[in-house]
Amino acid sequence: MKLPDDKKQRTQVLALIGIGAILILVGLYFGIGFVRDQKRTIAKKTEELKENIRKANIEIDQMSKDRKVNTEALLKIKDLSDKYLLKPRLGGNYYLSAKEIIEAVAQKLNLTTPGATLGISDVGLSDVSPASGKTMPPVRAYTAHISLTCGYNDLVRFIRTIEEDNPLVSAMNITIASRAAPNVEAHSVAFDAQWPVWSDEAWPARVEAQIAAQGGGQEKR
């Protein structure tokens, strides 16, 4: 191809070639840039997904171990609940349950003789952990007040039996006052016995439902 001999025409052809070249270069620049940006975006999303899948797989692999520990925790809660948490009678009455336990211990130790005057009264429910917002603590305390006249050794045996029968019950606020002669061997004694109770009576059912959902304590394979 030969450029025209006319200077004006030659300049026009060269200008057209220059403009064309510039347009091609600009197109190439933006085209390559677009492809490069797309590749970067895809690579970034791919890495994020790979990382998410890796982390998720670690959590999924942990599931069988978590399920086993969860079942063990639930069974322990159920066991403690069944054996040691004080159960209400007749729609939320803890006093009757506490009275029955205390009287049984007193009878076992022969502390219900006419002179012993065993008295049991209701102190009531109290919180043992601070309420956090709208969440009610799952466990509260029920306290009964016990008073009787007995010897020091009998009192020690009484408290020991209550403590040994239930590892969660606490004797507290003990008072021993000596009496005037001739009754110096028997003291006026009083103490509180405190049991844990569920703050919501639906808790045991919830625990059982969770155990059932986990396969009734049998680990899922």
Place this chain on the structure above:
Amino acid sequence: MNLRVDLILPTEQRSASVINVKSLVRIAIIVVPLIVVLAIALGVVNMMQSRGDLDRLKTQWKETEPQKQAAAKLRTQLADNLALEKKVSGWAGSRTMWDQQLRGIQRELPPEARIQLTRLNLGSPISVAAGKVPVRTGLLVLQGAAYGENSEANVQTFRQALVKSPALAALVEKVEVTRFDANPKAGKFDRVFQIDITYKARKFE
């Protein structure tokens, strides 16, 4: 004398160089765009492959995400249940076996010391502070009378015995004689006293 005869016209003259600029320009006009087109095509193919990989990963994530959510739910449930188990079994950790404490006090009272305890009072409230594990505290107050010339020494000996008592030592923070006064109803050397035994706070855990 040298004579140069040049019979070729200027328009007919050719370069003696092996590399011809015009040929190079012609080749470049074909090759350079070809390379550029090839590079773009490769980039596009590469991008499509990456997009395919991304789509496969998205499909895998769709299958994995529900399992991950189930695992997270189980982990939350586990944490809640472990905390609940700790709260319930914490009752055992918070209590003091008061029968052992009463027996320990009885054992440390020296029979020859002429000390008579008249009153024992234990306060063991639960302290609940926001954001902290609840604790049981304990203050056991012993009131009594000491008789004879050695009443003060006997009360101090009793206090020391309480401090060293195997039943009390590990659980007690301090043992103090907080009152030691003349007994207006008794003899010249007889005294009334009060010993305060402060127990270490025990956490519900």
